[in-house]
Amino acid sequence: MCVEVETVLPEIDLSELDAIIEPYLGRKEMVIPVLQKVQDHFGYLPRPAMEQVSRRMRIPLSRLYGVATFYAQFKMKPRGRYIIRVCKGTACHIQGSPKISGRIEEILGVESGETTDDLRFTLEEVACIGACALAPVIMINDDPHGRLSPDGIEKILEKYS
Amino acid sequence: MKKFIDHCCEKCTHTKDNPCKDFVKCCIEGPVCHESSSCSARRKAIIDEVALNDQFIIC
Amino acid sequence: MYEKHLMICGATGCLSSGSNLVEEALVEELEKHGIRDKYRLVMGGCPGFCEVGPIIVVYPDEVFYCRLKPKDMAELVEKHLLEGEIVERLLYKGPDVVVPARFYDTIPFYAKHKFNVLRTSGIIDPESIDEYIMRGGYRAFTRALSMEPLAICEEVKEAGLRGRGGAGFSTGLKWEFTNKAPGPKKYVVCNADEGDPGAFMDRSILEGDPHAILEGMLICGRAIGADEGYIYCRAEYPLAISRLKIAIRQAEEYGLLGKNILGYDFNFKMNIKEGAGAFVCGEETALLGSIEGKRGMPRPRPPFPAQSGLFGKPTTINNVETFANVPLIVKEGGVLEFAAIGTEGSKGTKVFALAGKVRNTGLCEVPMGITIREIIYDVGGGIKRGKEFKAVQAGGPSGGCIPAEQIDLPIDYDSLNKAGAIMGSGGLVVMDEGTCMVDLARYFLSFTQKESCGKCTPCREGTKRMLEILDRISEGAGVPEDLDTLDSLAASIKDSSLCGLGQTCPNPVLSTIRYFREEYEEHITDKFCRAGICKELFTYRIDQEKCTGCTACARVCPVDAIKGEKKEPHEIEQDLCTRCGSCVEKCRQDCILVVPQGREADVSN
Numbered sequence: 128m129c130v131e132v133e134t135v136l137p138e139i140d141l142s143e144l145d146a147i148i149e150p151y152l153g154r155k156e157m158v159i160p161v162l163q164k165v166q167d168h169f170g171y172l173p174r175p176a177m178e179q180v181s182r183r184m185r186i187p188l189s190r191l192y193g194v195a196t197f198y199a200q201f202k203m204k205p206r207g208r209y210i211i212r213v214c215k216g217t218a219c220h221i222q223g224s225p226k227i228s229g230r231i232e233e234i235l236g237v238e239s240g241e242t243t244d245d246l247r248f249t250l251e252e253v254a255c256i257g258a259c260a261l262a263p264v265i266m267i268n269d270d271p272h273g274r275l276s277p278d279g280i281e282k283i284l285e286k287y288s
Numbered sequence: 289m290k291k292f293i294d295h296c297c298e299k300c301t302h303t304k305d306n307p308c309k310d311f312v313k314c315c316i317e318g319p320v321c322h323e324s325s326s327c328s329a330r331r332k333a334i335i336d337e338v339a340l341n342d343q344f345i346i347c
Numbered sequence: 348m349y350e351k352h353l354m355i356c357g358a359t360g361c362l363s364s365g366s367n368l369v370e371e372a373l374v375e376e377l378e379k380h381g382i383r384d385k386y387r388l389v390m391g392g393c394p395g396f397c398e399v400g401p402i403i404v405v406y407p408d409e410v411f412y413c414r415l416k417p418k419d420m421a422e423l424v425e426k427h428l429l430e431g432e433i434v435e436r437l438l439y440k441g442p443d444v445v446v447p448a449r450f451y452d453t454i455p456f457y458a459k460h461k462f463n464v465l466r467t468s469g470i471i472d473p474e475s476i477d478e479y480i481m482r483g484g485y486r487a488f489t490r491a492l493s494m495e496p497l498a499i500c501e502e503v504k505e506a507g508l509r510g511r512g513g514a515g516f517s518t519g520l521k522w523e524f525t526n527k528a529p530g531p532k533k534y535v536v537c538n539a540d541e542g543d544p545g546a547f548m549d550r551s552i553l554e555g556d557p558h559a560i561l562e563g564m565l566i567c568g569r570a571i572g573a574d575e576g577y578i579y580c581r582a583e584y585p586l587a588i589s590r591l592k593i594a595i596r597q598a599e600e601y602g603l604l605g606k607n608i609l610g611y612d613f614n615f616k617m618n619i620k621e622g623a624g625a626f627v628c629g630e631e632t633a634l635l636g637s638i639e640g641k642r643g644m645p646r647p648r649p650p651f652p653a654q655s656g657l658f659g660k661p662t663t664i665n666n667v668e669t670f671a672n673v674p675l676i677v678k679e680g681g682v683l684e685f686a687a688i689g690t691e692g693s694k695g696t697k698v699f700a701l702a703g704k705v706r707n708t709g710l711c712e713v714p715m716g717i718t719i720r721e722i723i724y725d726v727g728g729g730i731k732r733g734k735e736f737k738a739v740q741a742g743g744p745s746g747g748c749i750p751a752e753q754i755d756l757p758i759d760y761d762s763l764n765k766a767g768a769i770m771g772s773g774g775l776v777v778m779d780e781g782t783c784m785v786d787l788a789r790y791f792l793s794f795t796q797k798e799s800c801g802k803c804t805p806c807r808e809g810t811k812r813m814l815e816i817l818d819r820i821s822e823g824a825g826v827p828e829d830l831d832t833l834d835s836l837a838a839s840i841k842d843s844s845l846c847g848l849g850q851t852c853p854n855p856v857l858s859t860i861r862y863f864r865e866e867y868e869e870h871i872t873d874k875f876c877r878a879g880i881c882k883e884l885f886t887y888r889i890d891q892e893k894c895t896g897c898t899a900c901a902r903v904c905p906v907d908a909i910k911g912e913k914k915e916p917h918e919i920e921q922d923l924c925t926r927c928g929s930c931v932e933k934c935r936q937d938c939i940l941v942v943p944q945g946r947e948a949d950v951s952n
Contacts, residue, residue, distance in 0.1 A: 156640040159621075159637065159640055160621070163582070193642055194641065197625060197800075198624050198625050198643070199625060200622075216544035216545050217703070217740065217743065217774065217791075218545050218702035218708075221704065221782050223932075226929075233905075253583065254544050254794070254798075255544040255545065255583075256583060258360050259397075259545055259547060259700060260360050260702060260708035264363065271359075271363035273363050273364060276932050277927055277929050278903045291477055292477050293601050302602065304599065307602045307607060307608065307609045308609070309489075309609055309610045309611070311601075312484075312485045312486055316481060334477060335481055337349070338471075338472070338481070340352050340354075340406035340470060341409075344482070345481055345482075346482050
């Protein structure tokens with residue numbers, strides 16, 4: 128995966144970042160929990176924040192990005208207010224999850240991994256959310272929606288504005 | 289005594305810093321280190337609160 | 348004392364079908380009648396039968412209510428709790444029972460169960476250490492503290508416990524290696540990075556009985572001489588993580604974690620690490636790298652973790668279900684009890700996650716050696732919508748499929764290996780005639796290909812090339828030589844990959860070719876996908892004899908490709924049809940047929 132440089136740098140308020148890093152100073156093995164906390168705070172990993180983490184924790188920026196881009200959880204770009212996670216587990220797959228994601232892509236006009244221009248939805252895939260009995264399943268933020276069929280998707284998305 | 293970690297009377301001294309070898313056994317079958325029907329009743333009360341049926345307790 | 352206990356399934360499956368709303372409605376009803384204090388409500392662990400969730404079990408009556416809706420709570424409270432009458436309407440009903448069934452004794456789903464690991468899940472409040480102790484908890488650990496460490500390893504070996512996460516290596520032997528490795532600092536690691544798509548048993552154990560994992564790890568710590576443990580849990584399991592944290596806090600308060608535990612010369616500190624979404628971290632050496640804060644990439648073995656593991660120290664890694672079995676073995680008399688279940692080479696029980704096209708989906712814990720037929724037809728209640736059983740995928744992306752001809756195969760480590768599958772973590776995904784085996788192989792390979800960490804070439808490049816061939820076949824551009832190329836690529840990847848992920852990822856392709864070669868050939872030579880999955884290789888046609896003109900299909904079609912008058916047979920305009928399959932879902936007469944392209948007049952089945 129390559130790291131794209133953000134073309135327009137949004138305003139990033141770094142004032143609370145030091146407090147997030149503080150408890151982990153000197154503990155390089157805790158880099159993943161730190162990045163998780165940073166992402167919780169900003170919604171993604173903005174470059175200026177990464178630079179500050181790198182300086183404070185004394186981890187080269189390249190290594191930090193190496194770790195961040197390895198794990199699917201970490202996002203390098205801002206995401207939508209609602210994260211749609213389409214379960215790509217086996218049970219969901221054979222119960223028709225490709226048709227579900229196809230329908231969502233059609234409605235939103237974005238592909239998996241992308242965010243709508245109005246920052247309303249981000250469409251993602253997830254390996255398995257473990258609700259196989261309700262396949263096919265999607266999660267919108269923390270709400271699971273199970274036993275879906277392609278024609279019911281539009282109604283569900285309408286609930287999230 | 290509301291939880292097993294609470295002391296049934298001053299004879300029980302189990303805490304994490306001053307542990308008793310018999311603590312786990314004592315929770316259900318206790319008291320182990322002394323005899324007292326009121327102390328065992330206190331343990332029974334905790335069990336009765338949550339035991340779903342006769343087979344619930346395993347010791 | 349409470350009059351009754353109401354255990355509401357609070358696991359992810361039932362939560363997804365709305366068990367939290369059911370609970371809110373129940374509380375409201377109880378308060379309306381002013382009887383809230385008389386009843387104990389617990390959002391507990393999973394009773395396994397996810398298909399019919401949300402579930403409430405009423406104790407001590409042992410009545411199992413299912414498929415509950417918030418509006419059912421008024422009747423449940425008034426009839427059952429106030430008048431003592433069972434609400435028949437909410438009991439389990441299905442084609443496999445004559446009368447509505449009450450619970451374990453009469454619901455067929457539970458008939459073959461043998462509860463060992465899940466003995467307490469759904470019965471206790473997972474957030475109460477007291478209840479775990481009442482169920483015999485921490486007794487095995489207390490006993491282990493008074494034993495010689497090697498004697499503990501010996502008991503686990505004697506019981507015949509094999510790893511429940513993948514390869515099935517002897518757990519006792521693994522412990523013994525770590526015990527004998529030199530050095531004062533050792534670690535216990537619990538692999539809770541359950542990543543196989545289609546498997547969720549570890550999550551259920553973590554959510555339903557977290558103390559069992561802590562106890563298993565503590566016993567392991569005593570046996571190998573470790574004083575620190577890590578639980579590496581997927582971040583996608585927030586409920587499991589929060590319950591583990593509560594369990595750790597309670598064990599610390601009770602003096603079961605910490606220094607000089609129960610007065611013995613034994614210290615133990617427990618840590619939780621959240622994964623960050625990388626399937627390869629389920630591989631033990633990659634997982635260790637991830638705990639150390641690195642990219643989760645596997646290391647070559649040897650040295651094995653037992654010699655040089657976490658931070659270079661001797662480490663034992665077991666998965667969740669393995670640790671959950673340990674207290675059962677190390678308790679007084681546990682070895683014989685454990686070894687009495689199962690087969691010669693595979694002792695004890697196994698929890699399977701049953702999913703796919705089977706009627707009863709959910710978790711089942713059954714003795715090792717049970718046959719596929721028993722699982723699918725007795726536990727699973729047969730195939731959905733009365734369709735034909737085609738194959739079952741065992742062991743996720745590292746496993747293989749087992750075809751219908753081998754339905755009487757016993758499920759144990761060795762039989763599965765011989766059939767070309769693996770036990771893996773215990774995911775069983777059932778497939779019917781509507782599953783395309785080429786697409787299935789492609790699905791698993793695209794998963795492993797995406798999750799390949801990229802460190803070694805056979806896995807990184809080999810899976811990519813295999814995937815290209817499978818893509819080609821499913822798009823109708825396959826050539827006859829493709830099957831041989833797949834075979835030889837698969838063999839090289841198996842032989843030369845660095846870690847388990849690479850060594851096992853060709854299995855789904857190999858096993859589907861082995862058992863469903865004719866389906867591959869049909870894709871390649873006839874350009875036809877009989878299951879109606881590979882979009883370029885079939886068209887839909889409406890059976891003009893059977894169609895009643897109910898218009899259900901026409902209404903659901905997103906591109907308006909279905910034309911026809913009411914009560915007259917409908918037709919599909921092929922130029923418009925995107926083969927989304929929405930109409931097939933809706934048709935009650937099963938009259939939408941899958942036929943080869945350009946031969947619309949044929950009837951395929």
